[in-house]
Amino acid sequence: MDEQRISSVLQEERTFAPSREFSERALISSSKSLAKLAKSAEQDVVTFWEERAKELAWFKPWKKAFTWKHPHAQWFVGGSTNLSMNCLDRHLADARRNKAAIIWEGEHGEQRTLTYHQLHREVCKASNMLRSLGVVAGDVVAIYMGMVPEAAIAMLACARIGAVHNVIFGGFSSAALRERMNDSKAKVLITQDGAIRRGETSGLKAAADEALLKCKSVKHVVVLRHSGDSVAMKARRDVWWHERMETVTAECEPESLSSEHPLFILYTSGSTGKPKGILHTTGGYMTQVAYTSKVVFDLHDEDVYFCTADIGWITGHSYVVYGPLLNGATIVMYEGAPNWPDAGRFWDIIERHGVTIFYTAPTAIRSFMKWGDQWPRDYDLSSLRLLGTVGEPINPEAWMWYHTVIGGERCPIVDTWWQTETGAIMISPVPGATVTKPGTATKPLPGIQIDVVRKDGTSCKPNEGGLLVVKHPWPSMLRTVYGDDKRYVETYWSEFPQSKSHPGWYFTGDGARKDTSGNIWIIGRVDDVVNVSGHRLGTAEIESALVSHPAVAEAAVVARPDTVKGQALVAFVTVKATHARADTKKLAALLREHVAREIGQIARPDDIHFAEALPKTRSGKIMRRLLREIVTGAVATGDTTTLEDAAVLERLR
Ligand code: WT7
Secondary structure, three states, rough: OOOHHHHHHOOOOOEEOOOOOHHHHHOOOHHHHHHHHHHHHHOHHHHHHHHHHHHOOOOOOOEEEEEOOEEEEEEEEEEEOOOHHHHHHHHOHHHHHEEEEEEEEEEOOOEEEEEEEHHHHHHHHHHHHHHHHHOOOOOEEEEEEEHHHHHHHHHHHHHHOOEEEOOOOOOHHHHHHHHHHHEEEEEEEEEEEEEEOOOOOOOOOHHHHHHHOOEEEEEEOEEEEOOOOOOOOOOEEEEEEHHHHOOOOOOOOOOOOOOOEEEEEEOOOOOOOOOEEEEEEEEHHHHHHHHHHHHHHOOOOOOEEEOOOOOOOHHHHHHHHHHHHHHOOOEEEOOOOOOOOOOHHHHHHHHHHHHEEEEEEEEEOOOOOHHHOOOHHOOOOOOOOEEEEOOOOOOOHHHHHHHHOOOOEEEEEEEEOOOOOOOOEOOOOOOOOOOOOOOOOOOOOOOOOOOEEEEOEEEEEOOOEEEEEOOOOOOOOOOEEOHHHHHHHHHHHHOOOOOOOOOOOOOEEEEEEEEEOOOOOEEOOOEEEEEEEEEEEEEHHHHHHHHHHOOOEEEEEEEEEEOEEEEEEEEOOOOOOHOOOOOOHHHHHHHHHHHHHHOOOOOOOOOOEEEOOOOHHHHHOOHHHHHHHHHOOOOOOOOOOOOHHHHHHHHHH
């Protein structure tokens, strides 16, 4: 754990209370009412979530709100509902019918607005299109697209007919796409000709074609025409989105699905090489995502909400698409890069669309800071009333800049802690009620039980670093790792297994500490997971990509701090004897390319160091801790007695 960061956040004494104007019209308007809510949830957490679930529409009420068979939870058992119905049909009966659901802006500047009525029609048609290709409830549909409205339409269409979507980030390579389609046994793939970013087109269909060379499960590919680039269409397998959509009707009743019906799989990195398919189900996910969107973003009907996350990540699922739509909100969806055509793009979008709520990542904020205050200062950002961040701990300097330059010192900031696995926000300020401090996500939301504990399970003292755990199952929790329940049990539930005193705790993988006021400060991951520009990457995954190159014998990847990206990737590589004479500069460039091809640009190592040998234990395990100490410049104070050859470490230094 990073001690320097612990001590620097310890000095953070500035506090920020919401203004009276903000609190007065907020859904939760005082610390008192928040405390009351938290207390009632604490006394009976299941009833608390039942009340939230009742705010949504169900075809059939549940018989039992919660069951637990360690470590498998079920929520709203016996109930049936449909997420797409809750996002769309429910809003058609009142004035929201003609309200903008999605305001989309392409990178080239083109704009499209879909009202709830229009979005509903498109989703119904897309549902029928999927059915016409043989998709039935329970089938997996892969979605490999950029930030276009059709990506959201495709997700909602799956949810409508009970198909399980598996969205694969458009920045992933064909190899990563293939692995994720194969692991989930996807039956249909929805993609587009090309995605546009930073003025360039990336050929998604071409990458998909390559992935599909070794992917037997996919029977059909739906291709959206977007960039206009010409693509190869394989007869009988590939169909054009626009052509199929013309052959189907706009009537499609939402299927009545059981609360625990699988909703989506989303792959995320862990500490071993293979990505984990995180499985989420319907009723519980819907309930917590709807509730957290409402209270954390204080959503009102007049709001214009802009979340900059890509649909390929959990934030895009829960807080671009489902959460806001469940609340009948207006979403701004932007296709491209924040600095295209120039660094004022987001601020321009905020001004032109009158954005009131803006949700982004600390790494983006640090980039904005680097680009200079002049960009946001050139635009009118007075429509903004609330700001949010997610993805990694926000450094107080970035927090203060966000508060001052973007928020005009008037907008509360919600620093939201959660994970792909948690499905929805877990720790966050409630903006009309919480006094915030730069750098802490503050406290668990009502209905969420979180603690910082020692390895033996006892609670840490104030300011003592420990492990972040969730002590009671929550509605939007992952249900398993798709196809690998053993890994689910081992990764999340073996650190604090069921005991006489508790039903088993969920281990988040994060280290944290609680201050004397009960605010939680996230210190960072305690496993071999790194966070580069808000993207979670498993170092093992990058290592296995490196060793798949013929020149590489062994590889170890660690992170060093980076002022913009949060963390940067450093790879230590030993070369096979057959390549001993290789030009290391050239080889480093080749290896960086190789990783980008195997996983995607986001995983490209920043530095590659060639070594004669890597520091290992006598049993042959690479001691990454020592490499971490080398790249962070920390003095190796840790135990090195298990090191097999001490000279190796000396040479690396
Ligand atoms: C990990 C989860 C949740 C959507 C984006 C990332 C880190 C996330 C915060 C925050 C400190 C944070 C944690 C967590 N993280 N939000 N507000 N403060 N750390 O999703 O890829 O599943 O990564 O991101 O380390 O475990 P993810």
